[in-house]
Amino acid sequence: MSLLQTDDRTITQIITTHRNADFDAFASMVAASLIYPDATAVVPRAVNPNVRAFMSIHKDIFDYVDRRSIVAESVQRLIVVDTADWSRLGPLSVLKQRTDLWIDVWDHHEGGDIDASWICQEPIGATVTLLVRRLKELRKLITPIQATLLLTGLYEDTGNLSFSSCTPEDAYAAGWLLDRKADLSLVAKFLRPAYGEKQKDVLFEMLKNTSRMKVNGYSVSISRIRVEGHVNNLALVVRMYRDIVNVDAAFGLFESQQKNGRTKCMLIGRSDHDGLDVGSLMKSLGGGGHPGAGSAMVTGVNPEAVEQMIVDLIEGNQQSSVQISDLMSFPVFSVPSHTSMAEVAKILRRRGCTGLPVVDDEELKGIISRRDFKKIRKESQLSSPVKAFMSTKTVTIQPGKSPIQAARVMVRHDIGRLPVVEDGKLIGIITRSDAMTYFYDLLPD
Numbered sequence: 140m141s142l143l144q145t146d147d148r149t150i151t152q153i154i155t156t157h158r159n160a161d162f163d164a165f166a167s168m169v170a171a172s173l174i175y176p177d178a179t180a181v182v183p184r185a186v187n188p189n190v191r192a193f194m195s196i197h198k199d200i201f202d203y204v205d206r207r208s209i210v211a212e213s214v215q216r217l218i219v220v221d222t223a224d225w226s227r228l229g230p231l232s233v234l235k236q237r238t239d240l241w242i243d244v245w246d247h248h249e250g251g252d253i254d255a256s257w258i259c260q261e262p263i264g265a266t267v268t269l270l271v272r273r274l275k276e277l278r279k280l281i282t283p284i285q286a287t288l289l290l291t292g293l294y295e296d297t298g299n300l301s302f303s304s305c306t307p308e309d310a311y312a313a314g315w316l317l318d319r320k321a322d323l324s325l326v327a328k329f330l331r332p333a334y335g336e337k338q339k340d341v342l343f344e345m346l347k348n349t350s351r352m353k354v355n356g357y358s359v360s361i362s363r364i365r366v367e368g369h370v371n372n373l374a375l376v377v378r379m380y381r382d383i384v385n386v387d388a389a390f391g392l393f394e395s396q397q398k399n400g401r402t403k404c405m406l407i408g409r410s411d412h413d414g415l416d417v418g419s420l421m422k423s424l425g426g427g428g429h430p431g432a433g434s435a436m437v438t439g440v441n442p443e444a445v446e447q448m449i450v451d452l453i454e455g456n457q458q459s460s461v462q463i464s465d466l467m468s469f470p471v472f473s474v475p476s477h478t479s480m481a482e483v484a485k486i487l488r489r490r491g492c493t494g495l496p497v498v499d500d501e502e503l504k505g506i507i508s509r510r511d512f513k514k515i516r517k518e519s520q521l522s523s524p525v526k527a528f529m530s531t532k533t534v535t536i537q538p539g540k541s542p543i544q545a546a547r548v549m550v551r552h553d554i555g556r557l558p559v560v561e562d563g564k565l566i567g568i569i570t571r572s573d574a575m576t577y578f579y580d581l582l583p584d
């Protein structure tokens with residue numbers, strides 16, 4: 140800890156953040172200390188291992204103290220970054236009792252029970268972005284090292300600006316930090332520290348037991364591993380695992396035996412798919428996180444049950460969202476199977492479409508498309524019924540499936556439209572452009 144703090148100065152203003160501080164939390168403290176020059180940063184004792192590594196290298200650059208240097212009674216102003224929850228502040232939560240305390244909060248999470256005197260709380264990619272906004276307004280000069288640290292926090296919480304929680308302002312903030320000489324190779328180094336022997340062992344163990352499954356159209360891998368003692372950086376291991384196994388979402392379920400004999404499960408998830416929000420999934424299990432990454436600690440539940448809970452939550456996640464039936468077109472224009480090819484050609488031309496479903500008594504018999512006309516060898520065949528030329532191996536989809544699943548089926552079979560079928564009956568059709576409409580949020584209200 141820094142020795143710059145001398146005993147003759149009473150600390151009256153402090154900046155702090157949540158326990159297990161990540162880069163966004165730590166960098167936000169550093170940014171806050173530029174905004175509040177009279178305040179002293181109090182780093183929680185528990186910080187993430189990669190943040191710890193950063194701090195040990197940069198000891199002399201940032202001025203911070205341990206909470207033991209703080210006399211709670213002398214504090215007049217408390218500045219909290221990256222959380223708005225007393226329970227996440229650790230021992231400093233004793234300040235909750237104080238009624239005369241001025242409290243400033245900077246946070247990008249929802250909710251929290253800190254009754255702030257002043258608050259800046261917005262749903263944005265990183266807390267750092269909120270502080271950069273103020274640094275810009277104040278025209279503060281920051282050093283390349285500070286810019287690098289701030290960018291590391293911003294990149295960590297936005298998945299290098301790729302998570303769906305990332306906003307344009309996060310990207311502009313990143314640009315501003317790059318302008319101030321943030322070093323991208325250092326950012327990458329801090330966010331992806333080298334793997335130690337223990338991490339490698341865990342990763343190899345996970346890869347040995349790899350299993351993949353399909354849950355509501357998502358490829359998912361859940362790996363259960365028994366770990367002895369404490370292993371740092373399991374989140375990195377899970378990220379690496381997801382990259383190698385190449386699934387939409389990977390989960391590591393790390394079991395360890397507690398002193399009282401009960402099993403403790405550390406659950407860490409990584410998602411590379413916008414539709415699968417690992418953070419909200421973990422929230423349902425008592426943890427938290429962001430759309431791309433999250434974790435939860437589950438005790439007293441057997442690991443099989445935790446595995447089943449993950450699967451159920453992913454299934455539930457899909458059901459609550461948009462289904463094919465919300466996007467499909469209906470009624471569907473179709474032709475009966477006795478229609479002549481000449482008639483079909485006319486209809487296709489008139490309607491300007493490339494294919495039509497063939498339906499008898501609401502039942503889908505096949506699909507006729509422009510391509511099928513290539514099968515016609517002589518003029519006289521134009522008077523033959525469509526059933527002789529239509530393709531009967533039609534790919535269909537059920538109304539309860541998701542737009543993502545529809546898009547995947549269309550890509551896999553190289554088709555632009557999918558008949559929506561329920562109990563053998565054609566009830567609608569979904570086209571590639573319907574699916575695109577959904578993905579680009581152009582859905583009508």
Ligand SMILES: [Mn+2]
Nearest residue numbers: 163221266296
């Ligand atoms: Mn954050």
